[in-house]
Amino acid sequence: THYGRVCPIETPEGPNIGLINSLSVYAQTNEYGFLETPYRRVIDGVVSDEIHYLSAIEEGNYVIAQANTNLSEEGAFVDDLVTCRSKGESSLFSRDQVDYMDVSTQQVVSVGASLIPFLEHDDANRALMGANMQRQ
Numbered sequence: 701t702h703y704g705r706v707c708p709i710e711t712p713e714g715p716n717i718g719l720i721n722s723l724s725v726y727a728q729t730n731e732y733g734f735l736e737t738p739y740r741r742v743i744d745g746v747v748s749d750e751i752h753y754l755s756a757i758e759e760g761n762y763v764i765a766q767a768n769t770n771l772s773e774e775g776a777f778v779d780d781l782v783t784c785r786s787k788g789e790s791s792l793f794s795r796d797q798v799d800y801m802d803v804s805t806q807q808v809v810s811v812g813a814s815l816i817p818f819l820e821h822d823d824a825n826r827a828l829m830g831a832n833m834q835r836q
Contacts (some may be wrong), residue, residue, distance in 0.1 A: 703785075704737030704802070705756065707810035709824075710831040722810040726803060737807060738802035739764060746802050747775040754800070763793050767802035791821060809831070 701709065710722040726738050734755035754762070765787045770778040777795035783821065784793045806814045812834035813819060819827055 704807045705735035707813055709813040709827050710721045718740055724808045725777040725811055725814055738803045740803055742798045742801055744758045745777050747771060760787050761819040762799040763797050765798045
């Protein structure tokens with residue numbers, strides 16, 4: 701999966717579309733050249749500040765909650781069921797089943813795309829044009 705590793709929006713228009721990609725905001729490469737993205741560790745339903753970088757292969761073994769999930773003051777999940785992704789599918793999981801949580805809602809997109817206000821409400825073509833204008 702490219703989630704949190706390669707920006708799904710920022711790519712050139714024209715014949716090179718999809719051939720040139722941009723890294724997501726928090727993505728990094730490991731010693732083997734694989735792209736990794738950060739996740740916060742969840743222990744017994746409580747989100748810690750411990751950050752682990754996972755590759756796409758490692759990510760498939762875990763249940764990962766979204767960054768905008770409701771948390772209490774102590775960092776525990778408020779809801780009994782949490783929207784998570786596991787093995788490429790989104791579903792509801794018990795808070796005790798969650799292994800990791802996204803670091804930020806912005807970790808999916810590149811720096812240029814993250815500067816577009818209300819990106820989640822924009823048409824895809826407008827977002828593409830806006831991200832490309834940020835690069836100029």
